[in-house]
Amino acid sequence: MKAMLGLEVFCYADQQMLRREKELMDRIVPGLGTATYGDDCKAEVWVAEIVGFDPKYKYRRSFLRPRMDFSKANSKLSRGVMKWYVLESGRTYEVSQRTSWKHLHRYFCFVDVDGNIVKISKEEVDAWLNLLGNTD
Numbered sequence: 203m204k205a206m207l208g209l210e211v212f213c214y215a216d217q218q219m220l221r222r223e224k225e226l227m228d229r230i231v232p233g234l235g236t237a238t239y240g241d242d243c244k245a246e247v248w249v250a251e252i253v254g255f256d257p258k259y260k261y262r263r264s265f266l267r268p269r270m271d272f273s274k275a276n277s278k279l280s281r282g283v284m285k286w287y288v289l290e291s292g293r294t295y296e297v298s299q300r301t302s303w304k305h306l307h308r309y310f311c312f313v314d315v316d317g318n319i320v321k322i323s324k325e326e327v328d329a330w331l332n333l334l335g336n337t338d
Contacts, residue, residue, distance in 0.1 A: 203291040203317045208284045209247040209299050215279035252294045253329055265305040291312045294327055
């Protein structure tokens with residue numbers, strides 16, 4: 203079974219402009235863009251499949267590519283831009299979702315047999331990985 207998960211991207215146009223400026227600065231002087239603007243990817247919304255344990259990051263992840271949807275976006279692209287992800291049953295995912303201008307919510311989930319997205323705890327993810335034999 204598959205399910206679609208839509209995550210809203212806040213201030214999409216501003217993010218793209220800053221990303222381009224950062225990349226340009228990094229081309230001129232490697233590392234200057236990152237030093238100036240920081241790591242803007244931390245504020246992004248994303249979905250990643252959990253594929254095992256990782257000694258450095260806790261989980262090994264495979265980030266899903268979204269399908270962008272601008273159909274409900276406002277004229278400044280500050281609200282309404284959506285990233286759509288296809289989630290499949292039998293897999294576990296971690297989601298980073300913006301809930302307001304200042305807050306991100308991260309959670310784990312899977313797709314049940316009826317195509318519903320079900321949130322689960324970190325402990326359930328660990329138990330599932332241990333059951334599959336995906337240890338450090």
